[in-house]
Amino acid sequence: MKNILIIGCGLLGSSLVRSIHKKKVAKKIFVYEKSKKNISKIKKLRLPCIIVKKINEAVLKSNLIIFCTPMSEYKKIILRINKNLNSKHIITDIGSSKLKSKEVIKKNLKKNIFWTSGHPISGSEVSGPEYGKPDMFENKWCILVKDKSTNLKHLKFLNYFWKKMGSKVVIMNSEKxxxxxxxxxxxxxxxxxxxxxxxxxxxxxxxxxxxxxxxxxxxxxxxxxxxxxxxxxxxxxxxxxxxxxxxxxxxxxxxxxxxxxxxKNNKSILKKLIQTKKVRSKIIKLKQDINKPDFGRD
Structure with a gap:
């Protein structure tokens, strides 16, 4: 992979910058960020990326484009970059819901351009580039969406990409x-x-x-x-x-x-409480958390 463009550099976008750099996945990492506050933070943090003011110039120079913005921004950005997209561009995102964004993408993305939706299951309650971590995606699930229109070559590459980020990849459709x-x-x-x-x-x-x-x-x-x-x-x-x-x-x-x-239905309520406790044990067994007080947090 030559160059990667990350659109939106908050918690997860900045984590991707750090992880991509650490794993040496790309020659250059371009970042487009509209928040002046975040741009200032990125500069102070000296993140290993090139901040671009003109998004379309970065699109032309990039092979992989990752949307790390709120999903309400997708349409606006797609319409801005459409003219400079070609079928070789691999486009993905990190959004947490897929059916609605799929409609927005289908309606606004120009024809013969492929978008492969992704969702890394990681993050935190904090937001901003200063909270990003290079190991944010290590041993975490990443969902890749496969629908009828999915480009299988792009899907295969993104499978490789997220595994390089340290993620465990699973593939499913948007509805599921x-x-x-x-x-x-x-x-x-x-x-x-x-x-x-x-x-x-x-x-x-x-x-x-x-x-x-x-x-x-x-x-x-x-x-x-x-x-x-x-x-x-x-x-x-x-x-x-x-x-x-x-x-x-x-x-x-x-x-x-x-x-x-x-x-005061003793039998019924105890049954519910005992059954629900089993979920915590299963989460720990599946290594989605560790068996430590305060949910494994310091």
Missing amino acids: HDKIFSITSHLPHLIAYNLVKSAQDFEKKQKYDLIKYSAGGLRDFSRIAASNEIMWRDIFFDNKKNVSKAIDIFIKNLNAFKRDINS
Whole structure:
């Protein structure tokens, strides 16, 4: 791979810059970033990349283009670079929902240009290039999307690329991806946002100083709820059908817990609590986390 263009250099974009440089995957790494604040940080950090002001010049010089922006930016950027794209360009992204972005890409990307969607399952509640890490993708899953229009050569290359980043690659279609992550990622984030809002509402109504007592459950949910609001708004909107179904399942189960509590149904509630504990054991067994207090975080 000669040159790579990364569009958007926040947490994951800057992690890619660091990892690509460390693994010596490309000769040159171009970065297009519209935030002046982030550009200033990239310069201060001396990240191993070339910041470009004119995106189309970088497109012409690049073989691989990776979209690392919020998904609401895709259309605008595609329309800007369309004229300089050719069929040899390998284009991908790191977005967390696929069906809606697939529609946007199909509608706006010029004909005979291929886009292979990707989703590295890594990140953090913090955002910005200063938080990027060269090992961000090590031993993490990366989903590559294979649909009817997928270019198999590009898919094969991206499989190689993400494995070089240290990821474990799995391939699935857009529909399956969005259904899975509506439950494993999107709903948990929505619950975290809602729980913190509920605590705020309770604090305001009762006039209690709740936050200083937030060790344990609320503290860990507040970490998730500190995630980038633009990115998560886009995810909720783009995957609204699956997220809505996930919310319905959650409400159904929450009401079942409520009934057990109100009726003091010992057998039923203990069965639920014991069954759900098994998920944590499975997550650890699959090496998605480590068996350490505070969820393995310092």
